[in-house]
Amino acid sequence: MAEPTPPKPQDPKAPIVKRLHIGGLTPSTTLADLNKRLATFGTIEGDISGLGKVDAVGRTKNFVHVTLKTNVGQLAKRMNLLSGSTWKGANLKLSEAKPDYTERYGPSSLPPDPA
Numbered sequence: 001m002a003e004p005t006p007p008k009p010q011d012p013k014a015p016i017v018k019r020l021h022i023g024g025l026t027p028s029t030t031l032a033d034l035n036k037r038l039a040t041f042g043t044i045e046g047d048i049s050g051l052g053k054v055d056a057v058g059r060t061k062n063f064v065h066v067t068l069k070t071n072v073g074q075l076a077k078r079m080n081l082l083s084g085s086t087w088k089g090a091n092l093k094l095s096e097a098k099p100d101y102t103e104r105y106g107p108s109s110l111p112p113d114p115a
Contacts, residue, residue: 012073017045020079021097023063024090025051034064037087041078042070062090065097 022034034048045067053061068075083094 012071012076014072015069016072016075017067017069018075019065019067019097019099021063021065021093021095023093023095025062025064025092026088026090027060027062029088033088034066037082038066038068042068042074045069063093065100 029051031048031051034051035044038044048064048066050061050064055061070078079094082092085092
């Protein structure tokens with residue numbers, strides 16, 4: 001029986017599009033602040049979702065989801081650098097997010113448009 005081959009490391013310059021969960025934000029965080037902070041990661045694809053939304057109790061949510069277009073090496077470096085760092089008086093938590101609802105289940109699982 002042949003031994004399994006170890007996985008090949010990804011090329012650090014390989015382009016990648018990732019959806020990230022960024023937690024630990026303060027209510028004073030603005031869209032401009034996040035755009036400036038994430039500019040070192042790469043290009044923001046789409047919008048930053050969750051910023052300023054209020055939960056069922058009336059508190060502002062302290063996290064956002066963002067999709068970034070970057071490369072493997074840049075993403076790993078920036079996530080290691082920023083995750084756990086203090087920004088605006090709070091500890092940032094960066095992790096890979098689950099796919100968006102429409103990506104996970106596809107357009108067939110969306111409710112039909114009212115006619």
